[in-house]
Amino acid sequence: MLLSVVLATKLSCTYEATSATLRNETDMRALLEFKSHITEDYLAIFDSWNGSPHFCHWHGVTCGIKHQRVTHLNLKGKRLAGSISPFIGNLSFLNSLDLSDNSFRGEIPE
Ligand SMILES: *[C@@H]1O[C@H](CO)[C@@H](O)[C@H](O)[C@H]1NC(C)=O
Ligand SMILES: *[C@@H]1O[C@H](CO)[C@@H](O)[C@H](O)[C@H]1NC(C)=O
Numbered sequence: 001m002l003l004s005v006v007l008a009t010k011l012s013c014t015y016e017a018t019s020a021t022l023r024n025e026t027d028m029r030a031l032l033e034f035k036s037h038i039t040e041d042y043l044a045i046f047d048s049w050n051g052s053p054h055f056c057h058w059h060g061v062t063c064g065i066k067h068q069r070v071t072h073l074n075l076k077g078k079r080l081a082g083s084i085s086p087f088i089g090n091l092s093f094l095n096s097l098d099l100s101d102n103s104f105r106g107e108i109p110e
Contacts, residue, residue, distance in 0.1 A: 033087035
């Protein structure tokens with residue numbers, strides 16, 4: 001298990017080096033819109049959420065290795081507050097979303 005995680009990390013680094021341009025603008029925009037609706041971030045989680053490096057390395061974000069699209073977003077228990085941007089509905093490869101133990105308002109879009 002640990003080995004496969006290490007391997008996956010290595011693989012994704014390799015991919016990233018060769019595909020810095022392969023970032024999907026829709027996913028990036030969705031993440032930045034999500035960030036813009038956060039009103040409290042005591043743990044400075046979103047400091048890593050800016051233009052670079054690739055959004056796949058932003059705190060709480062996991063991407064698929066091959067296509068470099070967001071597959072998991074895990075911000076559980078990060079003491080965040082704000083509303084949930086409808087833009088996260090544009091993360092079309094998202095498999096799991098964990099926003100539990102925070103103070104979010106609003107609905108999770110389809
Ligand atoms: C990014 O994702 C959107 C929605 O899934 C898709 O329409 C678009 O073609 C993708 N762009 C790239 C560069 O892959
Ligand atoms: C993403 O979602 C928002 C709100 O649901 C929408 O307005 C926007 O056009 C969508 N598409 C892209 C490419 O960001």
